[in-house]
Amino acid sequence: MLPTENPWPAAIVLVCMAIVFIGIFNSRRKTSSLVGGILCLLLAIGCFVLDSVVLTPGEQVTQNIYDLSEAVKKQDVPKVLSFFSNQAPERDQIKHAVEGVRVHDDLRISDVWVSFTGAGSVAVSHFRANASISVTIVGIAGDIGYHPTRWELDWQREAGEWKIIEVRRLHPINGKKVTILSAQ
Numbered sequence: 815m816l817p818t819e820n821p822w823p824a825a826i827v828l829v830c831m832a833i834v835f836i837g838i839f840n841s842r843r844k845t846s847s848l849v850g851g852i853l854c855l856l857l858a859i860g861c862f863v864l865d866s867v868v869l870t871p872g873e874q875v876t877q878n879i880y881d882l883s884e885a886v887k888k889q890d891v892p893k894v895l896s897f898f899s900n901q902a903p904e905r906d907q908i909k910h911a912v913e914g915v916r917v918h919d920d921l922r923i924s925d926v927w928v929s930f931t932g933a934g935s936v937a938v939s940h941f942r943a944n945a946s947i948s949v950t951i952v953g954i955a956g957d958i959g960y961h962p963t964r965w966e967l968d969w970q971r972e973a974g975e976w977k978i979i980e981v982r983r984l985h986p987i988n989g990k991k992v993t994i995l996s997a998q
Contacts, residue, residue, distance in 0.1 A: 819870050819872060819873065821862050821865040824861045828855070828857045828858035829854070831854045832852075832854035832858070833851075834851075835847045835848070835851030835854060836851040871934065871937065872930075874976055875937045875939050875976050878976055879923065880923060882897045883943060885897070887918075889917075891909055894908065894912050897977065898978045899970060899972055899977040899978060901979065902977075902979050902980065902981070903980075904980070908994070911994060914950050915947055916947060916948040917945045917947055918947065920946050920960075923942070924942045924944070925941055925942045925964075926939070928940075935971055936968060937969040937970075937976065938967070938968055938969075939966065939969060941965055942962065942963065942964050942965075943963045943965060944962045944963065945960070946959055946960050963986060964984040965981070965983055965984065966982040967981055967982075968982075981994065983996065
Protein backbone atom coordinates (compact mmCIF):
# COMPACT_ATOMS: atom_id res chain seq x y z
CA MET A 815 0.00 0.00 0.00
CA LEU A 816 1.30 3.40 -0.93
CA PRO A 817 1.49 6.10 1.77
CA THR A 818 -0.95 8.24 -0.22
CA GLU A 819 -3.67 5.56 -0.12
CA ASN A 820 -4.41 6.20 3.55
CA PRO A 821 -3.57 9.57 5.13
CA TRP A 822 -4.67 8.58 8.65
CA PRO A 823 -1.49 6.89 10.00
CA ALA A 824 0.78 9.79 9.07
CA ALA A 825 -1.79 12.36 10.21
CA ILE A 826 -2.21 10.66 13.60
CA VAL A 827 1.56 10.56 14.16
CA LEU A 828 1.85 14.24 13.19
CA VAL A 829 -1.01 15.27 15.51
CA CYS A 830 0.62 13.32 18.36
CA MET A 831 3.90 15.09 17.65
CA ALA A 832 2.05 18.44 17.62
CA ILE A 833 0.56 17.65 21.03
CA VAL A 834 4.04 16.86 22.40
CA PHE A 835 5.50 20.07 20.93
CA ILE A 836 2.65 22.19 22.29
CA GLY A 837 3.02 20.49 25.69
CA ILE A 838 6.72 21.38 25.69
CA PHE A 839 5.83 24.94 24.73
CA ASN A 840 3.35 25.20 27.64
CA SER A 841 5.96 24.04 30.16
CA ARG A 842 9.11 25.76 28.83
CA ARG A 843 7.74 28.61 26.69
CA LYS A 844 10.21 27.86 23.88
CA THR A 845 9.04 29.42 20.62
CA SER A 846 10.64 26.63 18.61
CA SER A 847 8.30 24.12 20.28
CA LEU A 848 5.26 26.17 19.30
CA VAL A 849 6.54 26.45 15.73
CA GLY A 850 7.16 22.68 15.66
CA GLY A 851 3.62 22.00 16.92
CA ILE A 852 2.03 24.29 14.35
CA LEU A 853 4.20 22.79 11.60
CA CYS A 854 3.11 19.26 12.57
CA LEU A 855 -0.57 20.31 12.48
CA LEU A 856 -0.10 21.87 9.04
CA LEU A 857 1.64 18.71 7.80
CA ALA A 858 -1.26 16.60 9.16
CA ILE A 859 -3.68 18.73 7.15
CA GLY A 860 -1.33 18.37 4.17
CA CYS A 861 -1.67 14.56 4.39
CA PHE A 862 -5.39 14.86 3.63
CA VAL A 863 -4.84 17.42 0.88
CA LEU A 864 -2.26 15.12 -0.73
CA ASP A 865 -4.66 12.17 -0.42
CA SER A 866 -7.38 14.09 -2.24
CA VAL A 867 -5.01 15.14 -5.05
CA VAL A 868 -3.09 11.91 -5.66
CA LEU A 869 -5.02 9.04 -7.25
CA THR A 870 -3.10 5.79 -6.76
CA PRO A 871 -3.39 2.85 -9.19
CA GLY A 872 -5.51 0.96 -6.65
CA GLU A 873 -7.87 3.91 -6.33
CA GLN A 874 -8.05 4.20 -10.13
CA VAL A 875 -9.08 0.55 -10.50
CA THR A 876 -11.58 0.88 -7.65
CA GLN A 877 -13.11 3.97 -9.27
CA ASN A 878 -13.31 2.07 -12.57
CA ILE A 879 -15.33 -0.66 -10.82
CA TYR A 880 -17.90 1.89 -9.64
CA ASP A 881 -17.98 3.63 -13.05
CA LEU A 882 -18.39 0.27 -14.80
CA SER A 883 -21.27 -0.68 -12.49
CA GLU A 884 -23.03 2.61 -13.26
CA ALA A 885 -22.60 2.03 -17.00
CA VAL A 886 -24.03 -1.51 -16.63
CA LYS A 887 -26.99 -0.13 -14.66
CA LYS A 888 -27.66 2.42 -17.45
CA GLN A 889 -27.20 -0.33 -20.10
CA ASP A 890 -24.66 1.92 -21.83
CA VAL A 891 -22.96 -0.74 -23.98
CA PRO A 892 -20.28 1.54 -25.55
CA LYS A 893 -19.31 2.87 -22.09
CA VAL A 894 -19.19 -0.66 -20.64
CA LEU A 895 -17.03 -1.91 -23.51
CA SER A 896 -14.69 1.09 -23.09
CA PHE A 897 -13.51 -0.52 -19.84
CA PHE A 898 -12.45 -3.68 -21.70
CA SER A 899 -9.25 -4.29 -23.60
CA ASN A 900 -9.73 -5.08 -27.29
CA GLN A 901 -8.03 -8.44 -26.57
CA ALA A 902 -10.51 -9.40 -23.81
CA PRO A 903 -12.21 -12.65 -24.90
CA GLU A 904 -15.45 -11.80 -23.07
CA ARG A 905 -16.30 -8.60 -25.01
CA ASP A 906 -19.13 -10.14 -27.06
CA GLN A 907 -20.54 -12.04 -24.10
CA ILE A 908 -20.47 -8.87 -21.98
CA LYS A 909 -22.18 -6.89 -24.77
CA HIS A 910 -25.05 -9.39 -24.90
CA ALA A 911 -25.31 -9.54 -21.12
CA VAL A 912 -25.55 -5.75 -20.79
CA GLU A 913 -28.18 -5.61 -23.52
CA GLY A 914 -30.25 -8.42 -21.99
CA VAL A 915 -29.97 -7.81 -18.26
CA ARG A 916 -31.52 -4.73 -16.68
CA VAL A 917 -30.01 -3.82 -13.32
CA HIS A 918 -32.37 -1.92 -11.03
CA ASP A 919 -31.51 1.10 -8.90
CA ASP A 920 -30.82 -0.97 -5.77
CA LEU A 921 -27.36 -1.95 -7.11
CA ARG A 922 -24.87 -2.22 -4.26
CA ILE A 923 -21.13 -2.73 -4.74
CA SER A 924 -19.28 -4.10 -1.71
CA ASP A 925 -16.25 -6.12 -0.61
CA VAL A 926 -14.01 -4.25 -3.05
CA TRP A 927 -10.29 -4.97 -2.98
CA VAL A 928 -7.48 -4.64 -5.52
CA SER A 929 -4.12 -6.40 -5.59
CA PHE A 930 -1.24 -6.05 -8.03
CA THR A 931 1.02 -8.54 -9.76
CA GLY A 932 3.72 -8.29 -12.38
CA ALA A 933 5.51 -5.32 -10.79
CA GLY A 934 2.25 -3.38 -10.68
CA SER A 935 1.40 -3.78 -14.36
CA VAL A 936 -1.54 -6.14 -13.77
CA ALA A 937 -4.28 -5.60 -11.17
CA VAL A 938 -6.75 -8.16 -9.89
CA SER A 939 -9.94 -6.70 -8.45
CA HIS A 940 -12.58 -8.50 -6.45
CA PHE A 941 -16.03 -7.18 -5.60
CA ARG A 942 -19.62 -8.14 -4.96
CA ALA A 943 -22.46 -6.60 -6.96
CA ASN A 944 -25.93 -7.19 -5.57
CA ALA A 945 -29.10 -5.88 -7.21
CA SER A 946 -32.55 -6.68 -8.42
CA ILE A 947 -32.45 -7.61 -12.09
CA SER A 948 -34.77 -8.20 -15.02
CA VAL A 949 -33.72 -10.46 -17.88
CA THR A 950 -34.65 -10.60 -21.58
CA ILE A 951 -32.15 -13.14 -22.93
CA VAL A 952 -32.62 -16.25 -25.05
CA GLY A 953 -36.37 -16.52 -24.68
CA ILE A 954 -36.32 -15.78 -20.97
CA ALA A 955 -38.03 -12.57 -19.91
CA GLY A 956 -39.06 -11.27 -16.55
CA ASP A 957 -38.06 -10.07 -13.15
CA ILE A 958 -35.51 -12.32 -11.51
CA GLY A 959 -35.56 -10.43 -8.22
CA TYR A 960 -32.65 -9.65 -5.96
CA HIS A 961 -29.52 -11.33 -7.26
CA PRO A 962 -26.14 -11.47 -5.47
CA THR A 963 -23.02 -11.78 -7.63
CA ARG A 964 -19.29 -11.90 -6.99
CA TRP A 965 -16.63 -10.94 -9.54
CA GLU A 966 -12.90 -10.95 -10.18
CA LEU A 967 -11.54 -8.78 -12.96
CA ASP A 968 -7.98 -8.72 -14.27
CA TRP A 969 -6.85 -5.26 -15.34
CA GLN A 970 -3.86 -4.17 -17.41
CA ARG A 971 -2.44 -0.72 -18.19
CA GLU A 972 -3.06 0.20 -21.83
CA ALA A 973 -2.27 3.69 -23.11
CA GLY A 974 -2.30 5.06 -19.56
CA GLU A 975 -5.68 3.55 -18.64
CA TRP A 976 -6.64 0.41 -16.77
CA LYS A 977 -8.49 -2.00 -19.08
CA ILE A 978 -10.15 -5.32 -18.23
CA ILE A 979 -8.38 -8.28 -19.81
CA GLU A 980 -10.26 -11.11 -18.11
CA VAL A 981 -13.54 -11.57 -16.24
CA ARG A 982 -14.29 -14.28 -13.71
CA ARG A 983 -17.71 -14.54 -12.14
CA LEU A 984 -17.64 -16.42 -8.86
CA HIS A 985 -20.36 -18.20 -6.93
CA PRO A 986 -21.43 -15.71 -4.24
CA ILE A 987 -20.95 -18.19 -1.40
CA ASN A 988 -18.33 -20.80 -2.27
CA GLY A 989 -16.19 -18.66 -4.62
CA LYS A 990 -16.01 -21.24 -7.41
CA LYS A 991 -15.99 -19.93 -10.96
CA VAL A 992 -19.38 -19.86 -12.74
CA THR A 993 -20.30 -18.66 -16.22
CA ILE A 994 -21.05 -14.97 -16.65
CA LEU A 995 -24.73 -15.51 -17.44
CA SER A 996 -25.25 -18.28 -14.90
CA ALA A 997 -28.49 -18.22 -12.90
CA GLN A 998 -26.50 -18.47 -9.65
